[in-house]
Amino acid sequence: MPSYDLRVNGxxxxxxxxxxxxxxxxxxxxxxxxxxxxxxxxxQCGACTVLADGTAVQSCQMTVADAQGKAITTLExxxxxxxxxxxxxxxIQYQVPQCGYCTSGMIMSAAGLLAKKQKPSEDDVRSALEVxxxxxxxxxxxxxxxxxxxxxxx
Amino acid sequence: MTASSxxxxxxxxxxxxxxxxxxxxxLTGMQTRAFAQGATGAPRRVDAKEVDSYLAVNxxxxxxxxxxxxxxxxxxxxxxxxxxxxxxxxxxDKIGYVEGDTALTPNQGRTSGSSGIQRGGMxxxxxxxxxxxxxxxxxxxxxxxxxxxxxxxxGEIRPKAGGAGIAxxxxxxxxxxxxxxxxxxxxxxxxxxxxxxxSLPRPDVAGKCLGTAVYVQNFALPGMLxxxxxxxPAIGAALVSVDEDSVKGLAGVKVVRINNFLAxxxxxxxxxxxxxxxxxxxxxxxxxxxxxxxxxETLRTDPGVTDQALITKGAPLSPPPPNVKTLxxxxxxxMQSHASLGPSCAVADVRADQATVWTASQGxxxxxxxxxxxLGLPEDKVRLIYIEGSGCYGMNGHEDAAADAAILSRxxxxxxxxxxxxxxxxxxxxxxxxxxxxxxxxVDADGHILDWRTEMWIPQSTRGLLNxxxxxxxxxxxxxxxxxxxxxxxxxxxxxYVADHVQVIVHWLKEAPLRPAPLRSPGKPANCFAVESxxxxxxAAAGIDPIEFRLRxxxxxxxxxxxxxxxxxxxxxxxxxxxxxxxxxxxxxxGMSYVHYKHSETLVAMGMEVAVERASGRIKVERVFCAxxxxxxxxxxxxxxxxxxxxxxxxxxxxxxxVKFDRSRVLSVDWSSYPIMRFSDLxxxxxxxxxxxxxxxxxxxxxxxxxxxxxxxxATYDAIGxxxxxxxxxxxxxxxxxxxxxx
Numbered sequence: 001m002p003s004y005d006l007r008v009n010g011x012x013x014x015x016x017x018x019x020x021x022x023x024x025x026x027x028x029x030x031x032x033x034x035x036x037x038x039x040x041x042x043x044q045c046g047a048c049t050v051l052a053d054g055t056a057v058q059s060c061q062m063t064v065a066d067a068q069g070k071a072i073t074t075l076e077x078x079x080x081x082x083x084x085x086x087x088x089x090x091x092i093q094y095q096v097p098q099c100g101y102c103t104s105g106m107i108m109s110a111a112g113l114l115a116k117k118q119k120p121s122e123d124d125v126r127s128a129l130e131v132x133x134x135x136x137x138x139x140x141x142x143x144x145x146x147x148x149x150x151x152x153x154x
Numbered sequence: 155m156t157a158s159s160x161x162x163x164x165x166x167x168x169x170x171x172x173x174x175x176x177x178x179x180x181l182t183g184m185q186t187r188a189f190a191q192g193a194t195g196a197p198r199r200v201d202a203k204e205v206d207s208y209l210a211v212n213x214x215x216x217x218x219x220x221x222x223x224x225x226x227x228x229x230x231x232x233x234x235x236x237x238x239x240x241x242x243x244x245x246x247d248k249i250g251y252v253e254g255d256t257a258l259t260p261n262q263g264r265t266s267g268s269s270g271i272q273r274g275g276m277x278x279x280x281x282x283x284x285x286x287x288x289x290x291x292x293x294x295x296x297x298x299x300x301x302x303x304x305x306x307x308x309g310e311i312r313p314k315a316g317g318a319g320i321a322x323x324x325x326x327x328x329x330x331x332x333x334x335x336x337x338x339x340x341x342x343x344x345x346x347x348x349x350x351x352x353s354l355p356r357p358d359v360a361g362k363c364l365g366t367a368v369y370v371q372n373f374a375l376p377g378m379l380x381x382x383x384x385x386x387p388a389i390g391a392a393l394v395s396v397d398e399d400s401v402k403g404l405a406g407v408k409v410v411r412i413n414n415f416l417a418x419x420x421x422x423x424x425x426x427x428x429x430x431x432x433x434x435x436x437x438x439x440x441x442x443x444x445x446x447x448x449x450x451e452t453l454r455t456d457p458g459v460t461d462q463a464l465i466t467k468g469a470p471l472s473p474p475p476p477n478v479k480t481l482x483x484x485x486x487x488x489m490q491s492h493a494s495l496g497p498s499c500a501v502a503d504v505r506a507d508q509a510t511v512w513t514a515s516q517g518x519x520x521x522x523x524x525x526x527x528x529l530g531l532p533e534d535k536v537r538l539i540y541i542e543g544s545g546c547y548g549m550n551g552h553e554d555a556a557a558d559a560a561i562l563s564r565x566x567x568x569x570x571x572x573x574x575x576x577x578x579x580x581x582x583x584x585x586x587x588x589x590x591x592x593x594x595x596x597v598d599a600d601g602h603i604l605d606w607r608t609e610m611w612i613p614q615s616t617r618g619l620l621n622x623x624x625x626x627x628x629x630x631x632x633x634x635x636x637x638x639x640x641x642x643x644x645x646x647x648x649x650x651y652v653a654d655h656v657q658v659i660v661h662w663l664k665e666a667p668l669r670p671a672p673l674r675s676p677g678k679p680a681n682c683f684a685v686e687s688x689x690x691x692x693x694a695a696a697g698i699d700p701i702e703f704r705l706r707x708x709x710x711x712x713x714x715x716x717x718x719x720x721x722x723x724x725x726x727x728x729x730x731x732x733x734x735x736x737x738x739x740x741x742x743x744x745g746m747s748y749v750h751y752k753h754s755e756t757l758v759a760m761g762m763e764v765a766v767e768r769a770s771g772r773i774k775v776e777r778v779f780c781a782x783x784x785x786x787x788x789x790x791x792x793x794x795x796x797x798x799x800x801x802x803x804x805x806x807x808x809x810x811x812x813v814k815f816d817r818s819r820v821l822s823v824d825w826s827s828y829p830i831m832r833f834s835d836l837x838x839x840x841x842x843x844x845x846x847x848x849x850x851x852x853x854x855x856x857x858x859x860x861x862x863x864x865x866x867x868x869a870t871y872d873a874i875g876x877x878x879x880x881x882x883x884x885x886x887x888x889x890x891x892x893x894x895x896x897x
Contacts (some may be wrong), residue, residue, distance in 0.1 A: 099542065
């Protein structure tokens, strides 16, 4: 079976896949990185968003073959309980998630934005998160938390 | 699997930022008790009348609370421990919590109808009060003091006068109370509350932000296989043939066929996805659905209805006095999907003599008999364990996925995880039912309502049906329940205002076009949309300001206060609707609505400001103002989150959402054909929570939803001078209304 060399959350991972177009989403989940969520498999909801070389991408739309050679970061790699990313701290402080199924993707999209623009405006935040759907209606808190994480009033 | 544990600091600070209460929080500090979902503790007493079913005083000084209601993200995991801790007299950090496990928690009924706190929480409050009374009596004997001289605090019973107390654990550690819930056990005076009423952080939030939270979508068992069900291209179609060779190239794939139930099973998830996609099967042609463009007429002319007069009050004045205006209007709310962000998922391990099912169902207890029935097992050999899934708002596909997993696990003799696809979820989740309402009324020049008559056409509920028929057992020809359960969708069909004569008539439909289920605030968004829109129409006919009109007709002082608060929040200008500038390219309007949920629970007044773009027909909700009174507030930030979510989700439902179907199947099976709100659609929200500590607490997850439709419709009318009476208010519909076509 063909294998692929990935770099995930700073570690080298070799994964086997019978097909080169297996979505990165399933590769990550098979590695136990289940913070990345399956929402639609169509690139329409953002639940599976991860960073590839610092850019937010929907992992259901990136094949394992295309993910080779890129530095992939998932929510687990962004921070931890003992060393949380500022976005994670802010999302917790603002008590953002309800069901939380969209939260991982929201944080990763926001991380992609902050990597490019340290002090985004609220409009920048809304636009960067436009692809990310939330059904529980946690949107207001998402915007506030991203602003707070960038050191601005949410 | 092990319980996930999260470190949160429970003693916290509250900071006011930008007018909103922000929950102070640190990631280090005290370790809270684990939230042990997915654990398989030994079965215990679960009789809902017994104190021990709800509470266990542990030898280590902690208390475990067992809750039959589940947390879907609405905050019961902190609110219920707050209630229990307050009433017992112990720190909330000493409370462990178990939810929704048929073997461990009492049957407190389905988590629905905004009942988590107002019923589930109040049972637990009474259990805790009974427990405290018992522990005080035990301590009184030991200390040779009178019970009235003792107080419960910090996990011990101590003399009010000072001196050493006795810890709960010493009084009772690991032993049972053996008491029934005592309805007369005295409750703590709310004036002395130190835990209830505080915005303590929800304990599941940190894990959701760090990626450690366990969802049913992540739950795995050793030896577990991955299944996907292949649904037919038409609802009710029979499976004619399956070409198993079509998936022969996929390693380890097994095809399972039981009558019309067709599924694939693989060792890994991606292979199951591919197999479900590539499996070729032939199905019979079925086209049993009504034509969507004729749905309103179909409902109105359905010959199979049962009529029921729900409410008849007073008598109409005949003949009507002079200066009376009479109006009538029809309103329609379409079928809508739960549209859960994550498609449903479940894991089942079915053996010859027992079954365990891990599910995000809001009714694990309710489903036990159903699962036992189609699996052919005794009820006490079937255990359903709740694990949180993607949010659902009533009854989405979680229970169907659980049934699918159970059928497949039994078929292959191994644990099976079934993950629905996006198209499965949008296409096959049970839908919020269609609701058609006609309202006729008469109003005099002073805004007094002389006559009000509501007629509604809605699917009936089959009496005593706890669940809904499940897809898997139905297709497999297994023993399945039969009937309809759309929830309590006939409430709030009458106005909350004084009227000489009120009648509400329901035409119960025997069938629903698509399988119905309760969807957040079941029925009330539609009924309140119609009732509060029509109240606005009466106000406009009488030439009276909408708020003035409502205040004249409202007797409930709590409701009056909310309406006045909203008027103050939005600096309401007193004048009749519509406003003056209805000819401009971009017109703005304001409107409001008022809801007393089920006429007995939470009260909401809601104001909205909208902008309507004439050329595109797009409505943009700019600001929402909500004054909300759910009685005693357990956790203000939790209530606020629910109200925010209720408002945003319902704005989405009102502006965008309608299930599309042809004569065979649902067509809106993804997020482009069934769009929901995105960040660019966000309004500004101002929420004013009225706390009434001495009143009973009511639910906060649904009432705000009911107020949204009319506030939005009334604000739009104020802007453009045309009434929208059919949901959703799409740009096409707005343009048609502006061009004088029926809305």
